[in-house]
Amino acid sequence: MNTLFPIFVKAENLHTLIVGGGYVGLEKTTALLANSPDARITLVAPEIRAEIRELARQHPKLALIQEPYHELFLADKDLVIVGTNDKNVNRQVQADCKNRRILVNVADTPDLCDFYLSSVVKKGDLKIAISTNGKSPTFAKRFREVLEDILPDSLQETLDNLTAIRNQLKGDFVQKMEKLNEITKVLK
């Protein structure tokens, strides 16, 4: 059974620490910024890939610290993603986060994760997050590609129209809900 509970996080309201500046650090930083370009991120690693440095030039809220991980870096963080090539460091970061009740993702060790990143389909304001419960990230990626292909760009117009109707509707909560459910029946 997949017991994961999906939420959509306002990453720009949080300060995320990414530990590791290799391929995994790059993948996770790119994923965060692609969805939340104003996310506040600090990335710490003794070696930081050139692509991450380029991202930092484009995103002023991405700070890079070229040093090994230290517990002190957790001080003002809300969320942590760790993906170094040193399993002991990854475990230490996870344990430090648990002590401080900070949510942590250990990219290559699902058992140590409090949350997973998902594949993300975007059509304007519509966002669909896909998870396979960690079974196959590759399947999640492929399924994202399928959904990206079949969802029409005109969906944004539908959402804009529904927002306009939603804002104009009079009456109490139940009346508004009934009206919106009636109008959107055609989508089924």
Ligand SMILES: C[C@@]1(CC(=O)O)C2=NC(=C\c3[nH]c(c(CCC(=O)O)c3CC(=O)O)Cc3[nH]c(c(CC(=O)O)c3CCC(=O)O)/C=C3\N/C(=C\2)[C@@H](CCC(=O)O)[C@]3(C)CC(=O)O)/[C@H]1CCC(=O)O
């Ligand atoms: C969705 C996506 C989001 C993102 O990262 O942004 C994501 N992985 C993506 C791609 C991807 N990752 C890997 C491959 C190589 C092929 C393969 O192994 O399948 C590919 C495919 C590729 O890149 O083509 C390697 C890999 N990943 C994990 C392990 C460890 C393990 O499973 O034990 C290993 C083996 C490492 C090794 O062998 O050393 C673990 C996780 N990867 C997750 C998310 C979480 C579960 C998501 C779910 O529930 O499905 C979870 C549990 C934790 C986490 O990372 O949050 C992103 C696709 C974005 C997109 O394009 O849409």
Ligand SMILES: NC(=O)c1ccc[n+]([C@@H]2O[C@H](COP(=O)([O-])OP(=O)(O)OC[C@H]3O[C@@H](n4cnc5c(N)ncnc54)[C@H](O)[C@@H]3O)[C@@H](O)[C@H]2O)c1
């Ligand atoms: N590359 C992938 O697609 C992938 C996918 C899933 C899992 N993994 C696994 O994840 C791990 C990391 O992979 P990678 O490709 O990013 O490795 P990499 O060698 O490209 O990068 C490792 C990073 O960890 C940093 N690091 C090492 N010690 C550190 C410390 N004490 N504090 C902070 N940072 C530290 C290094 O400076 C470097 O930036 C590997 O064990 C790999 O097997 C890799």
